[in-house]
Amino acid sequence: MNKNKIIAILSLFAFIELAMLLPTNTTPFKVNYPNYFPSPNYDFDKNPLTQEGIDLGRKLFYDPILSKDSSISCSNCHLSYTAFTHVDHKLSHGINDSIGNRNSPSLMNLAWHNSFMWDGAVNHLDVQALAPISHPAEMDEDLNNVIKKLELSTYPNLFYKAFGNSKITGENLLKAISQFELTLISCNSKYDSVINKTATFSLQEENGYKLYKDKCSSCHTEPLFTNNQFENNGLAIDSILKDLGRYGITKNPTDSLKFKVPTLRNIEFSFPYMHDGRYNSISDVLNHYTNNIIKTKTLSQHLSEPIKLTSNEKVDLTAFLLTLTDKNFLFNKEYDFPNHLFFPKTKDN
């Protein structure tokens, strides 16, 4: 072999090596949120969002392939039109009509959460999806099995586009789901317009806003309308479910009956309310806080004094809560079933 040939071969190797080092062509995606939001808790540097990653995550979110018998997708319990919760079901149901113990939480502004699930069992958005995938009453599937199924489909190509590697790993699968979920930002309600000074509250809403600030804001804190803490809000314990909430995770008696404070954003659409979906209407919830608080050792200190609201005040407060409805979020075409990702060759797309 002459010298030129050797150099040519070595150059080819070097070229291949370089090509492997170069990142694939991805389209960076920047999430937009208002300047009155705090800085996100999620570290976007560790999972930089790209349009390709979001598309992959969105497809996975809507694909029942994640469940054992390919019957249940994330969207079964998290519907986009109802703030990504399971409307009309007190307790969410999964595979083979199994009934879970809780009502699925709404999904929005997740980059600002520091724990997930009603009891905070999950400490990072990236690992949240593992819980429903493996829970016997939800998708009842094993992550390795999910990957095996995905490998036999068109997914390897989508993983390549998103991560520059067609080999499907648990890490990339979960990061893709996070990427889609991180785009679910609700910040375009009437309340937000008022904060931005592009709209004004009606007199009734304004009065409701004052009542909210006085009675509700210590737990449902602006602008995300949750303080991300765990509180016992005085619900009577369900005699069948016997759900002790946060205690199940920490085994700390001071956490008994505590659940994560949910956001009030899009409350109009996210019924039924409470961790077990026991209330169907906002007025049921307000009546709970004024009349039905059960005093136990771990009751939230913010509820130690009874909340008093006249029936007129309840109406005003409800008027304010309805200003948290964000139709731009609820009916966002970027969030619902991605026809073009599942059926790319049909005429409509």
Added chain:
Amino acid sequence: MKPFKLLIISVLYCNILASQNINDLTITIQPLLNSQNLILEKENTESTIINKFKFYLTNFSFTKNDELIWKEKDSYHLIDVSNPSTLNLKFEMPPDIEFDQIHFSLGTDSLINISGVMGGDLDPTKGMYWAWNSGYINFKLEGKSKNIPFEFHLGGYSPSTVQQVKLKIDKQKNTIIYFDIANFLNQIDLEKEHKLMSPGKEAQRLSKIAGSLFYLNE
């Protein structure tokens, strides 16, 4: 010279550099059962059988006279007895360094446990991550002893179950680190305690036992 040529040459040069000046040290982790090499699914004379044995060894560092000499970067190793290649840990360290002690942890530290999803040996597909209560399983041992089936999944970061291990080591020589499961099982009353799959004080207590059982043969 054209920039492209320069690039190729520098890549080649880096390859050559990378293949030199590195001293590989291999440390073999050898699980035992009553002083015999552990073989999965094989019952021994004491009627103990191990079906699964997996654990994390992390944060390897080497010291001399208590001074840090070298530390492995991104040091996370899943040891899985069913996959013999995981028993050999190769450390690529600079040449001519001397040390007299090796340090590592049994388990994953709390930072790893709160940083979301990770890849490689820490990928949740490895079956060492709790889905229902975020955190890694640091030590997974399943089997049967004297007709009592046992399952120990020790893990959790709060309270932490990670254990620091320190062993005297001969300088620059490939070594074997032993871990005898019998020493672990002998310290547990299997009749009373044979199943543990959640984080907490008990997991902490058993992890402490496990962390104390590594040794080097002199």
